[in-house]
Amino acid sequence: MATAGADTTDVLVIGGGMLGCATAYHLARAGVATTLVERDEINREASGTNAGSLHFQIMRQPDYSKERLDRIRSTVEIHAEAARLWSTIEGDLGCDLGVRLGGGLMIAETPDEFAALQEKCRVERSMGLESEILTQADLRANYPHLSPDLLGADFCGDEGYANPLLVAPAFARGALAAGADIRLQTEVRNIEVLTDGRFQVSFPDGGIRAKRIVNAAGTDLGRLSGLVGHPIKVIAHPLQVHVTEPWPMSLRQLVQHVGRRLTLKQTQYGTFIIGGGWPGRFDAATGRKDVRYDSVLGNLWVAAKVFPFLNNARVVRSWGGHIPITADRMPVMGELPDVPNFFVMHLSAGFTLGPIAGMVMADLVRTGQTSLSIDAFRPARQTELVT
Amino acid sequence: MSFERSADLVIVGGGPAGLAAAAEAGAVGLETVLIDERASLGGQIYKQFPAGFRVKRPDRLGRHYSDGRKLIDAAEASGTEIMLESVAWGIWDRTVAVYREGRDAGTIEAGQILLAPGAYDRPVVFPGWTLPGVISAGGAQALVKTQKVIPGERILMVGSGPLVLAFSAQLHQLGANVVGVVEAAPFPRFSSAARIGAAASGNVRQLTEGVGYLRYLRSAKVPYVYSHVIVRAEPGANGEVARAVVARVGTEWRPIGGTERSFDVDTICVGYGFFPSVELSRLCGCAHTYDENLGGYVPVRDADLRSSVPGILVAGDGAGVAGSAVAVQEGRLAAITAARDSGALSREQAATRARPVRAKLRRLQRFRAALNATYAVGPGIYDLYEPSTVVCRCEEVTAAEVLENIVAGSADPNSVKNVTRVGMGQCQGRNCARQVASLVAGKAGRRIDDMPSFSARPPVKPIPVALVAEERPEEARKAEVG
Amino acid sequence: MSNAGGRRLSTHGDVERGEPIEVHIDGRMTQAFAGESVAAALMAAGIRAFRTTARTGSPRGLYCGMGVCYDCLVVVDDRPNTRACMTYLKPGMRIQSQAAWGPRENVDTTADGPR
Numbered sequence: 008m009a010t011a012g013a014d015t016t017d018v019l020v021i022g023g024g025m026l027g028c029a030t031a032y033h034l035a036r037a038g039v040a041t042t043l044v045e046r047d048e049i050n051r052e053a054s055g056t057n058a059g060s061l062h063f064q065i066m067r068q069p070d071y072s073k074e075r076l077d078r079i080r081s082t083v084e085i086h087a088e089a090a091r092l093w094s095t096i097e098g099d100l101g102c103d104l105g106v107r108l109g110g111g112l113m114i115a116e117t118p119d120e121f122a123a124l125q126e127k128c129r130v131e132r133s134m135g136l137e138s139e140i141l142t143q144a145d146l147r148a149n150y151p152h153l154s155p156d157l158l159g160a161d162f163c164g165d166e167g168y169a170n171p172l173l174v175a176p177a178f179a180r181g182a183l184a185a186g187a188d189i190r191l192q193t194e195v196r197n198i199e200v201l202t203d204g205r206f207q208v209s210f211p212d213g214g215i216r217a218k219r220i221v222n223a224a225g226t227d228l229g230r231l232s233g234l235v236g237h238p239i240k241v242i243a244h245p246l247q248v249h250v251t252e253p254w255p256m257s258l259r260q261l262v263q264h265v266g267r268r269l270t271l272k273q274t275q276y277g278t279f280i281i282g283g284g285w286p287g288r289f290d291a292a293t294g295r296k297d298v299r300y301d302s303v304l305g306n307l308w309v310a311a312k313v314f315p316f317l318n319n320a321r322v323v324r325s326w327g328g329h330i331p332i333t334a335d336r337m338p339v340m341g342e343l344p345d346v347p348n349f350f351v352m353h354l355s356a357g358f359t360l361g362p363i364a365g366m367v368m369a370d371l372v373r374t375g376q377t378s379l380s381i382d383a384f385r386p387a388r389q390t391e392l393v394t
Numbered sequence: 395m396s397f398e399r400s401a402d403l404v405i406v407g408g409g410p411a412g413l414a415a416a417a418e419a420g421a422v423g424l425e426t427v428l429i430d431e432r433a434s435l436g437g438q439i440y441k442q443f444p445a446g447f448r449v450k451r452p453d454r455l456g457r458h459y460s461d462g463r464k465l466i467d468a469a470e471a472s473g474t475e476i477m478l479e480s481v482a483w484g485i486w487d488r489t490v491a492v493y494r495e496g497r498d499a500g501t502i503e504a505g506q507i508l509l510a511p512g513a514y515d516r517p518v519v520f521p522g523w524t525l526p527g528v529i530s531a532g533g534a535q536a537l538v539k540t541q542k543v544i545p546g547e548r549i550l551m552v553g554s555g556p557l558v559l560a561f562s563a564q565l566h567q568l569g570a571n572v573v574g575v576v577e578a579a580p581f582p583r584f585s586s587a588a589r590i591g592a593a594a595s596g597n598v599r600q601l602t603e604g605v606g607y608l609r610y611l612r613s614a615k616v617p618y619v620y621s622h623v624i625v626r627a628e629p630g631a632n633g634e635v636a637r638a639v640v641a642r643v644g645t646e647w648r649p650i651g652g653t654e655r656s657f658d659v660d661t662i663c664v665g666y667g668f669f670p671s672v673e674l675s676r677l678c679g680c681a682h683t684y685d686e687n688l689g690g691y692v693p694v695r696d697a698d699l700r701s702s703v704p705g706i707l708v709a710g711d712g713a714g715v716a717g718s719a720v721a722v723q724e725g726r727l728a729a730i731t732a733a734r735d736s737g738a739l740s741r742e743q744a745a746t747r748a749r750p751v752r753a754k755l756r757r758l759q760r761f762r763a764a765l766n767a768t769y770a771v772g773p774g775i776y777d778l779y780e781p782s783t784v785v786c787r788c789e790e791v792t793a794a795e796v797l798e799n800i801v802a803g804s805a806d807p808n809s810v811k812n813v814t815r816v817g818m819g820q821c822q823g824r825n826c827a828r829q830v831a832s833l834v835a836g837k838a839g840r841r842i843d844d845m846p847s848f849s850a851r852p853p854v855k856p857i858p859v860a861l862v863a864e865e866r867p868e869e870a871r872k873a874e875v876g
Numbered sequence: 877m878s879n880a881g882g883r884r885l886s887t888h889g890d891v892e893r894g895e896p897i898e899v900h901i902d903g904r905m906t907q908a909f910a911g912e913s914v915a916a917a918l919m920a921a922g923i924r925a926f927r928t929t930a931r932t933g934s935p936r937g938l939y940c941g942m943g944v945c946y947d948c949l950v951v952v953d954d955r956p957n958t959r960a961c962m963t964y965l966k967p968g969m970r971i972q973s974q975a976a977w978g979p980r981e982n983v984d985t986t987a988d989g990p991r
Binding site for chain 1: 484486489491501679789801803804805806808809812813815818819820822849851852853856857858859860862863864865866867868869
């Protein structure tokens with residue numbers, strides 16, 4: 008088993024979120040000398056601050072133009088593999104990750120919304136996704152805890168949720184056990200491409216020489232790619248999530264809303280997590296992701312409207328997170344065309360696709376091949392995404 | 395469904411600091427709202443009898459009752475709008491978000507905000523601390539004084555500081571069977587007694603009270619043990635406290651092997667001081683420093699009790715535990731500062747009004763400093779746990795689980811919180827944050843105040859969805875890819 | 877709930893308890909007084925274990941007495957997660973032990989049982 012040295016390594020993974028940890032895990036287990044550096048602590052950014060939803064049905068689109076459909080179609084395969092992986096991941100990693108795959112319901116409250124669901128379901132099924140429309144009668148019969156006023160839902164059996172606080176750390180532990188070196192509080196200051204194609208990477212105190220780099224740095228991805236001449240624009244949209252006290256189990260599906268921002272789930276601990284992308288507030292001066300008052304009120308209102316039981320509950324905590332997004336909101340995965348051995352990986356659906364992306368990226372780095380097509384995500388197309 | 399108010403001054407907390415501030419604010423013409431989460435004013439120390447009880451002989455109810463009543467009456471007569479059963483759950487700039495239990499929710503726009511949230515009993519983590527029968531000294535006092543119910547038949551008081559002495563004597567006087575008092579500090583030596591005495595001028599009443607309490611306990615033959623701390627509570631067959639085990643300690647409060655002794659009791663009152671409630675001051679972004687003897691993190695304030703954030707003042711135990719006498723004067727001083735900053739008082743008027751208040755505070759603070767030196771908290775109080783001891787009461791996470799989940803190199807309690815769930819329960823980390831910080835600091839080789847705390851976020855108290863939820867416009871949904 | 881110490885003190889006439897009222901504790905009609913908190917009424921009835929916890933089934937009761945620790949949770953009039961120390965009696969109030977996050981009969985409280 009190859010191990011990384013103090014100042015040289017084979018693969019340097021930059022970023023201790025889900026993507027970096029999953030990639031480092033697969034590399035290390037394949038015997039590659041791997042070092043992961045994280046400027047703060049593991050899993051403190053997007054992959055650790057989301058609501059844990061596993062989305063497999065498509066989000067509502069303003070239109071289903073060819074361009075949009077092509078974009079969606081290009082992510083079908085990786086989503087299908089992701090769904091398979093989520094169903095085995097706890098066994099693979101040997102620990103509880105809070106994975107619950109009880110299906111997802113995207114609900115409609117108005118006739119317009121119901122029509123949008125029906126159209127969406129047609130598109131999903133045309134792409135091979137097994138979703139189905141449930142009517143108001145279906146919902147009232149099978150999901151009595153949901154509001155009886157809902158007009159229907161798009162049900163996708165693959166959907167569910169996991170605990171975002173546990174997954175990246177589990178990959179990190181597995182990576183360590185497989186011989187990877189993980190360095191916290193280690194920020195990359197500069198990357199120099201040496202004449203032999205290796206990289207000299209410097210930190211505030213010290214540095215490392217690496218044969219290959221995986222840039223999985225989330226919102227810092229653009230700056231790091233810029234250091235080797237290939238900046239990529241990634242914008243962090245602040246969002247916030249809320250959680251209640253524990254209650255006896257009464258909801259086993261992921262609930263979403265086609266017309267409003269909402270995700271709702273009940274964890275294995277009995278707590279309800281209320282999210283859906285309500286905007287938080289990013290304080291540039293302190294770097295804090297703050298919680299907005301209006302978003303607390305609005306998010307709770309939508310959730311209680313759809314799941315009236317919540318009117319008995321109290322919100323105990325809230326937190327701010329963010330979702331990092333490129334201009335076209337597509338994944339970015341691959342080797343930089345003009346910088347050999349420098350790989351970038353970014354997903355806005357980073358939680359759902361994180362584990363599979365780590366596996367795929369490790370394959371790409373190790374062998375140059377991947378078992379599923381990621382051609383549509385290659386960084387070469389990112390010229391239009393340059394800052 | 396929601397309300398919107400505004401006021402020159404919003405006072406959060408109706409204990410001694412808040413009440414004194416309300417009376418002062420009314421006297422200088424500030425339009426003031428005072429909010430308190432309880433159904434009656436007085437905070438903890440001046441907790442009143444709930445509605446239903448009828449006070450027949452107030453003169454026999456002791457100094458706390460009469461002092462409290464005076465403060466409450468003055469606040470109620472001051473013109474301040476008083477909102478009871480009202481909880482400040484978040485602050486955004488000068489907007490205070492409030493819900494009223496069982497009623498509604500809304501906001502109060504404040505010219506200035508005075509935080510007077512008080513303190514809560516220090517949670518001491520020792521094996522068995524979660525057993526029924528282990529009760530905080532403050533909780534026991536409230537139960538006995540304002541509900542006339544005793545928590546058990548054989549009560550051991552463990553703790554440190556003058557309040558332990560006072561609580562024990564009062565409990566016994568009220569009819570509770572206090573079988574012993576276990577004080578962590580050593581028997582007061584001549585030098586510390588002299589120091590307290592010297593600082594006591596102007597505090598004669600407090601000093602003679604203390605002597606009186608000791609004399610009472612001695613005459614009641616209640617054993618008073620010095621230099622010992624609680625090390626274990628053991629359950630009986632019913633799963634509740636049946637025995638308390640204490641051990642001798644040195645100045646650092648570390649148990650000395652072979653010195654354990656036990657008391658057959660069904661109740662252990664734990665009184666090792668208090669933690670200031672700094673959730674709101676932290677949420678507002680106020681700067682804090684760390685002082686173990688004031689109860690931990692305390693907001694930084696200037697001489698006029700302003701925090702580091704303009705428009706936010708802090709008074710009373712919520713700024714550092716110093717007792718009710720200090721809280722009352724600080725409440726007055728903070729209100730005077732608020733009046734001056736709002737223009738209701740000129741600089742000269744404020745200075746004149748504040749002069750006697752500052753003089754009283756100086757005298758009181760000398761006394762407190764002497765007391766603190768005598769009863770300084772020993773660091774051993776954070777090392778009483780065993781691996782199987784529950785550290786997070788709400789989520790039932792043990793010390794062993796916390797320690798094994800602290801990643802090498804981690805210097806942030808939030809990381810171990812995220813993977814173990816410590817601090818995620820309904821008490822919002824009030825009972826475990828300090829102990830978890832100690833465990834992380836130990837492994838990281840850092841000082842407590844050299845690490846982040848559990849992130850400060852609203853709500854600072856759990857909020858009812860039914861009251862707070864309200865429709866809000868949503869930004870147009872951005873198209874997203876699946 | 878189990879029975880151990882805890883009882884009402886004589887007030888020596890300095891203060892009078894509120895009027896006597898009846899409440900139900902785990903289905904049993906119990907004499908108490910207006911003005912008492914649920915916690916006080918339970919303690920006075922000799923009951924100090926108010927609930928059992930979700931993860932280990934451990935008994936918990938009154939700890940902080942001022943509403944911050946959320947340990948004294950009971951089911952009041954079918955509402956679980958109610959702090960006994962902050963809730964005051966009303967005539968006919970139904971108070972039940974809490975097991976994990978619901979009343980004692982409803983023991984299946986997590987998706988797969990205790991963690």
